[in-house]
Every structure is written in structure tokens, then in C-alpha cells.
Amino acid sequence: MQSAFRDNLLDYDVAFRSIEALVASESPGINPLSHTIFLSHGHKTERAIVLLHGYTSSPWMFRLLARSLFEQGMNVLGPLAPRHGLADRLTDELAGLGEDELVNWAARALDLA
DSSP, rough: OOSGGGGGGHHHHHHHHHHHHHHHHOOBOOOTSOOOEOOOOSOSSSOEEEEEEEEEEGGGHHHHHHHHHHHHOOOEOOOOOOOOSSSTTTOOOGGGOOHHHHHHHHHHHHHOO
């Protein structure tokens, strides 16, 4: 699968701005603990790590691992999956989650890294 983002994100600064925009665009209805994790050294590093959380979870589950990887010199991205992390835990929002949304989410995260 060819991602629409791949050709435009070969540059660290472009990726950095794209990740910042992604974080800023997250819904105000998100649980404060569930937002995307983005830990950057401010420059391209030898390794960039993507942490994709599971169904009904959020990046929060990776907070300690993300910090450890960052302290080892890696840039770390743990994006929030579509329709996940809502403050209203009784929502039925996940019922509308489609395969295409998950594939696009994962592909974009890899492109950004």
C-alpha cells in the first residue's frame, strides 16, 4: 500500500510540523491521559519508534516505555487511534471504526516516523 504522505515526509521538519498538527487536532472530548505521545529530541535521530496501541486502549499504555526509549536517544511517536481515547467511556463510537481507518492511521504513523 502506497501512502499519500510518504513522498512529503522525508524531511524531519515537515514530519515534526505534521505531528504537532496531528496532536493539536485531537478532539477536546479526548481523555487527558489518552492523547498522542510525541517525544522528540528536536532533530532526526538514528532511530524513530512508533508505538501503536491496541483496540479500546490508548497511547497511555506506552508512557513508561516511550520515556525509556526517548532517554535512550530515540524519537518516539505513539499516536491515538481513530475513535479511541474518548473521555466518555460509555460511548459507542468504536462501533463505527472501519478497517480503512486503522490501516490509514498505522500507515500515517509510520510515514511520520
